[in-house]
Amino acid sequence: MASIDISNLKKTKKKPAGTPESVASQITALFEKDFSFGGSGLADEKKEYLYLELGALLRAGVDFKSAFELVASGQKKPQDAALFNRILQDVVEGASFSMALKGSGKFTLYEIYSIEIGEESGQLQQVLADLAYFYKTKITQRRTIISALTYPAIVLSASVGALAFMMRFVVPMFSDIFRRSGGELPWITQKMIAISDGFGLYGGTAALAVIVLIAVAFYYRNTLWFRDYASRIVLRTPLAGPLTQKIYLARLSNAMRLLINARLPLLRAIILCRQMIGFFPLEKALAVIESDILSGVPLHMSMQQFAVFPPKMIQLIKVGERTNQLDAFFEWIGSQYVAEAELQTASLSRIMQPVIIIILGIVVGVIVIAIYLPLFQISSNIQ
Structure with a gap:
């Protein structure tokens, strides 16, 4: 197919910033934005856009330079446009696309070696499509989780704030009235006043301790001991543990499918997945699996020694090894875990919402009862 020159195409004009359409799009973009807190990599949304658009243009017959x-x-931020132009300049000067990506320092080895295999095998367009699908799946998982947990998080935060306000200001105000009135207070009122007094005395210290713990966790977040300990806690947490496991198993399966489909050796694929998976139990398991494969141990047999891999997944990989269709079985496993993770996330959201409301209602009801019981006693004594 002949190359198509699109260098002379005109860009479409943008709508004025004040139009209703632009305001709505800005609000939508705010919720879809991928925020980066000090990371050195490129946002997942931008990587998906790069691989999807570049692959589509190459399949349409556009030459690489014009396509890139x-x-x-299409990049709105000047730094992103500068990054892409620098990559293109490296390619124009003779570097391969994979080496240009590596030189930018913004892409993982998983992406670089996948594209390198695509260049060597003449399947670059397919590799780009697979990478776009991988990041699309990753983004969809993240957005599904955020969408499902946003409402419960807002309700929980508002509830904690309201309870803290009542315990810090409302209950002490009534406790002064009760103390001046004299008489024996109901048991529930005494306990509520004691909790309120403790909140006033130690609330600031507790808040400071929480801030210190968060700061320590943030500081040590990349150390091996902290990642190991934190991942153990997460996996043992009801509901959140199985959900986290399925999300990362789906990510691992999709990555293995892409690499194996690109004709990358199994050992090399495992090494690359270990470097990009970002979940300590899987990283630890894959490091041992690498050594076992070098010793001639089949993949499914090496996976059996780690609880992070479910028996069903191991059996499917065993069949994939015997039939020489590991890429197809990894694709099936990944799609299954993605569907299960989305279903479990939606179920978790549906469960959390009524539970938070019920707990909030019980706590507020106890506070109201503790406040009004002495008021009833005071009114009866006056009569």
């Missing part, structure tokens, strides 16, 4: 220029022109 068009992708770079």
Whole structure:
């Protein structure tokens, strides 16, 4: 197919910032934005856009230079446009696309070696499509979780704030009235006043301790001992543990499918997945699996010694090894875990909402009862 020159195509004009359409799009973009807190990599949304658009343009017969220029022109941030233009300049000067990505320092080895295999095998377009699908799945998982947990998180935060306000200001105000009135207070009122007094005395210290713990966790977040300890806690947490396991198993399966489909050796695929998976139990398991495969142990037999891999997944990989269809079985496993993770996330959201409301109602009801019981006694004594 002959190459298509699109260098002379005109860009579409943007709508004025004050139009209703632009305001709505800005609000939508705010919720879909991928925030980066000090990370050195490129946002997942931008990687998906790069691989999807570049692959589509190459399949349409556009030459690489024109296709990449068009992708770079779609970047809104100057630093992103500069990054893409620098990559294109490296390619124009003779570097391969994979080496240009590596030189930018913004892409993982998983992406670099996948594209390198695609360049060597003449399947770059397929590799780009697979990478776009991988990041699309990853983004969808993250957005599903955020969407499902946003409402419960807002309700929980508002509830904690309201209870803290009542315990810090409302209950002490009534406790002064009760103390001046004299008489024996109901048991529930005494306990509520004691909790309120403790909140006033130690609330600031407790808040400071929480802030210190968060700061320590943030500081040590990349150390092996902290990642090991934190992952153990997460996996043992009801509901959240199985959900986290399925999300990372789906990510591992999709990555293995892509690498094996790109004709990368199994051992090399495992090494790359270990470097990019970002979940300590899987990283630890894959490090041992690498050594076992070098010793001639089949993949499914090496996976059996780790509880992070479910028996069903191991059996499917065993069949994939015997039939020489590991890529197909990893694709099936990944799609299954993605569907299960989305279903479990939605179920978790549906469970959390009424539970939070019920707990909040019980706590507020106890506080109201503790406040009004002495008021009833005071009114009866006056009569």
